[in-house]
Amino acid sequence: MEFDLIHRYFKTPFGELAQANPDSVLLGIGDDCATLRILPNHHLFTSTDTLVEGVQFFSDDPSSVIGWKALASNLSDLAASGASPLGFTLNLSLPKIDENWLAGFSAGLLDIATRFNCPLVGGDTTSAGSNPLKTLSITVFGQAPASHLGFNRAHAKIGEEVWLSGTPGLARLGLLLEYQRRGRLEQLCKGHELPQVQALLAAMPAQLRQIAVSQLGMPVPRIELGLQLRGLASACLDLSDGLSGDLAHISNSSGVSAVLFQSSLESMWRNCWPEIDQHADAAQLLKTLLMQTWRGGDDFELCWTAHPKHHSAIQSLGDDLTCVGVIETGREIWVQSPSAGRTRVASLSYNHFAEVPN
Structure with missing residues (x-):
């Protein structure tokens, strides 16, 4: 059954992509180890991410979206290193066999793998036993010229500028919208924050809502930008x-x-939401x-x-x-x-062992 x-769902649909990269994928799915060849005078880059049902994705998320995001999060690490993709492995732990879920997952995974020319070269599929949740781990491999060390x-050096790509925070809005749709918004927003977030979500135009939900489910890793930043950026992360x-x-x-300018961050949001200044409570929304x-x-922006x-x-x-x-x-x-001068920003980032699961 496993084979x-x-x-x-994996060897057959992904076979064409692997065959299209014969110079780098010498041996792929079907043997004990995959064999990859990197270009002469290049370094190998690798990264691993794990997604757990109920934590990194909702149980009822479309499996094609889960497949896309699983690889996107890893490719984003390559982008933040200025490396180009070589291939990836997949470890998939399932509580039961669901052919419809697997078909969608495989299709979403193949879509993004093809877009970024990153063939599946191996991995493992196993039963989750008594664990009712799906768990998937991807390890991605990339390369860059030896002159580029990531x-x-x-x-980062004193006097350097701080840059952002895209609109960081959009995926957070997508998550807030998803929790609101499920009647669970109070799980993400405590105390006085809840009415402020409710007012923000109510004011968002429909197009921005769609963009935010898409950014959460199907982020596009900035591979090309990472390659373009070689020789320009000093420190970088996704x-x-x-x-x-x-x-x-x-x-x-x-x-x-790092000192960030409030006016620049607000301009970033105005570019994404041009109508915001027409709102009566624009200052609070910003x-x-x-x-x-x-x-x-x-967001997986850089x-x-x-x-x-x-x-x-x-x-x-x-x-x-x-x-x-x-x-x-x-x-x-x-x-x-x-108006308010300089204010220290406490770390408010996601904590895997403190956040409420999805």
Whole structure:
């Protein structure tokens, strides 16, 4: 049964993609080990992520969306390292065999694997036993020229600029919308935060709602941007757990402080939501949006630092790249407001052992 499932949903549908990469995939699914070849004078990059039902995804999420996001989260790590994909392995633990779920999962996984030319080269499918929850782990492999050693989190330097891609916090809005739809919004928002979030969700236009839900379920890893940042960025990471906590990793590793400009962050949201200033309570809506930006993960956008001399070169890479701050001495994250001055930002990021499960 296990080998039949592997052939039907993984080896057969993914075989064409592996065969299209004969120079890098020497041996794929079907043997004890996959054999990959990296280009001469290149380094190997690898990353692993695990998704657990009820924690990283809802039990009733479309399985095609789960398949997409499972690989997207790993490819985002390659993007944050400036590496191009080589292939990936999949470990799948299931409480029971559900052919419809597997068909959708395989299709979503194949969609994103094909888009980023990242073939499935091996893995394992096993019973979860008495555990009623699905668990899936992906390990992705990538490569980059030996002259590029990645974007070390410890390489941020005083005077460098802080940049963001996309609109970090959008996936958090998608999660809030999903919890609201399920009548469980109070599980994510405590005390005075709940009415503020309810007002924000009520004010969001329909198009922004759709974008937010899509960002949560089917984020697009910034592989191309990561490659373009070679030679431009110093430190870089992907925003998987929230801006405040993820940027703190750079701050702590580099022994520096990051000062973010409130006006730049608000401009980022205005670009995404142009009508917001027409709302009677625009100031409060922007304040709530910034709070969700600090804590919202799963956007898989990039955050990096770069010398100011690279400002124009980076800006030319895309309209959705925003310079939002500067690196200074210290070891904290601060937000600079034109009216309130400088305020320290506490880490509000996702904590796997503290958050309420989905």
